[in-house]
Amino acid sequence: MSHTLGIRQAQKQKTRQALLDAALGLLEEQSLSSLGLREVTRAVGVAPTAFYRHFRSTADLGVALVEEALGSLHPMIQNTVAGARSSEERITRAVELIAHHVHTQPAHVRFIARERHGGVQPVREAIRSQLGRFAEEVRAELAKDPESAGWSEDDLLMLAHLFVDQMLVTASLFLESLEAPEEEQERVAQLVTRQMRLISIGRHHWLD
Amino acid sequence: MSHTLGIRQAQKQKTRQALLDAALGLLEEQSLSSLGLREVTRAVGVAPTAFYRHFRSTADLGVALVEEALGSLHPMIQNTVAGARSSEERITRAVELIAHHVHTQPAHVRFIARERHGGVQPVREAIRSQLGRFAEEVRAELAKDPESAGWSEDDLLMLAHLFVDQMLVTASLFLESLEAPEEEQERVAQLVTRQMRLISIGRHHWLD
DNA sequence: AATTCCGGAGAACAGTTGTTAACTGGATGA
DNA sequence: TCATCCAGTTAACAACTGTTCTCCGGAATT
Numbered sequence: 287m288s289h290t291l292g293i294r295q296a297q298k299q300k301t302r303q304a305l306l307d308a309a310l311g312l313l314e315e316q317s318l319s320s321l322g323l324r325e326v327t328r329a330v331g332v333a334p335t336a337f338y339r340h341f342r343s344t345a346d347l348g349v350a351l352v353e354e355a356l357g358s359l360h361p362m363i364q365n366t367v368a369g370a371r372s373s374e375e376r377i378t379r380a381v382e383l384i385a386h387h388v389h390t391q392p393a394h395v396r397f398i399a400r401e402r403h404g405g406v407q408p409v410r411e412a413i414r415s416q417l418g419r420f421a422e423e424v425r426a427e428l429a430k431d432p433e434s435a436g437w438s439e440d441d442l443l444m445l446a447h448l449f450v451d452q453m454l455v456t457a458s459l460f461l462e463s464l465e466a467p468e469e470e471q472e473r474v475a476q477l478v479t480r481q482m483r484l485i486s487i488g489r490h491h492w493l494d
Numbered sequence: 495m496s497h498t499l500g501i502r503q504a505q506k507q508k509t510r511q512a513l514l515d516a517a518l519g520l521l522e523e524q525s526l527s528s529l530g531l532r533e534v535t536r537a538v539g540v541a542p543t544a545f546y547r548h549f550r551s552t553a554d555l556g557v558a559l560v561e562e563a564l565g566s567l568h569p570m571i572q573n574t575v576a577g578a579r580s581s582e583e584r585i586t587r588a589v590e591l592i593a594h595h596v597h598t599q600p601a602h603v604r605f606i607a608r609e610r611h612g613g614v615q616p617v618r619e620a621i622r623s624q625l626g627r628f629a630e631e632v633r634a635e636l637a638k639d640p641e642s643a644g645w646s647e648d649d650l651l652m653l654a655h656l657f658v659d660q661m662l663v664t665a666s667l668f669l670e671s672l673e674a675p676e677e678e679q680e681r682v683a684q685l686v687t688r689q690m691r692l693i694s695i696g697r698h699h700w701l702d
Numbered sequence: 703a704a705t706t707c708c709g710g711a712g713a714a715c716a717g718t719t720g721t722t723a724a725c726t727g728g729a730t731g732a
Numbered sequence: 733t734c735a736t737c738c739a740g741t742t743a744a745c746a747a748c749t750g751t752t753c754t755c756c757g758g759a760a761t762t
Contacts, residue, residue, distance in 0.1 A: 294759050298709065317613035320528030322749065333711045334750080340709095343750090399611040403604075403666065405525035441688065448689050455659050458611065480649065481656050488696030502729055506739065530719065542720085544740050551720095 302340045304330045306354060309347055310393045318348045319405035348401065348409040355394035356416040362387075363420060367427040373489075377482045381475055384453060388460040399458050417454075421446040436493050445489060452482060510548045512538045514562060517555055518601045526556045527613035556609065556617040563602035564624040570595075571628060575635040581697075585690045589683055592661060596668040607666050625662075629654045644701050653697060660690060 308329035321344050324334045341347040366383045370376035388395050401409045425446035456478040463474045516537035529552050532542045549555040574591045578584035596603050609617045633654035664686040671682045
């Protein structure tokens, strides 16, 4: 199915990816709204004008980064939420997944946390849209759970949003403790696990 | 007690406040890391160099804005959490307080949400510190509640952080619905109320 | 083999930025 | 009254920004 790209398109995608990577690196110490187009091209080693061959503006590049950071995460979350027998196991798996992802893709996580409420409207919108999809997918998985019997669609979506937000809080905390000693990271893991456990308990008794 | 300031110091504080106000306005459409010093002075109508009489840099100004936005909020939260007879009343009062504050100080709320994970380290640190104080104060109030009997200090602080984070989620949602029709704002209020209610239920059954 | 296509380079544009130094004039305190 | 102080001004610096237009050379197409 996958068609072999011509030399030309392959080179184009290569520089495009180089621009995305360079931008992601530069964004570790600043926000997207202060990221300059020349700054990015300088980091890659191409002429400033080459930028326009790939993106209309840095805001446009930001939207592409949102896709890269969150687009491939949907199946992971699906599997994590779905393939668990108990609530406790679901929590453990979720925390482990998040911790692992923060360790392997810290720049992506930082970018999302930073730009979710950042100064670039199209990027905020793109993130909002992706998180909305996550919430909807979590809701669908929760609906399959026998424990969700008697729950309204509205309440299920409410709980799903609570879980998604809590995932971001968790990711952000892991990110801050990334340079800290191992024991501090373990402390964070214990904290967020108990928080999700408390939410899970609230879910159990919601219909009382 | 309050000493009447001389003409000189009064004028100085006046321009200082004008700089803070102008910056806060400009930050509605961008992040602090892209805010220029000249941009701020131009908006106020003073020479660029006058900026240095008040702040070392825009990052310094950002830290001052954190104080202004969060410093005066401590007694409000204290009163809201303390002066409630039931959990349900506490939730209602908290949601009303947040909604009111978002309507009266939207720029402050936006600034905090934006810069909490923003690109300026000293500002992130200042916000972190203030939120830590909030969590500690909420913990102290929760500790007084008879329902907290049997809770460990650690678990109380865990719950306090959960509440503080949920307050920010709530404020952010209200902020996004600020331009939306009244019915949408009511929908948001219902959503966040149910989320806090679920957390509150989790608290009730934590020791089971 | 000849032609078109197109990602990238180069140069130049006006406009912006942070920071320095030296200066002004009214409030302040002796 | 006179000297001091100091918030704000003016001018100038090199360095940077986004954007336009023109051009090049190799890949793609015919």
